[in-house]
Amino acid sequence: MNIALIAHDQKKEDMVQFATAYQHILEQHSLFATGTTGTKITEATGLSLHRFQSGPLGGDQQIGAYVAQNDMDVILFFRDPLTAQPHEPDVSALMRLCDVYQIPLATNLAAAEIMVRAIEHGDFHWREIIHKKKQQG
């Protein structure tokens, strides 16, 4: 599955701890991240991932483009609700697209822990079916 990992600055430590704790699950999937989040995860865990632009420079929109093509399966986005973001419209747009395409989106650590266990449990197998159907045209 294609999994996107994103964290605002105040939540990056949470993301590093999350990625460390669930590395054994995450490493079985294709990982994507916004720029700085990706760097921090890779430095802390060694996980290999595709790094997009930093969020304020368009990273959320790049992940949104994957969602719009139905190519992203899960998004774990640790948002900071207490700090204004210069790219708030991009953040809102990404979350909107997740709703348009029914893409599972966790916006905090507690929800992400449930989500990653569901991934391990195979609860998102329906996403593989969508990929196969898409390939068949």
Ligand SMILES: O=C(CO)COP(=O)(O)O
């Ligand atoms: O701002 C972000 C998401 O909106 C995250 O971007 P970075 O991972 O580059 O800090």
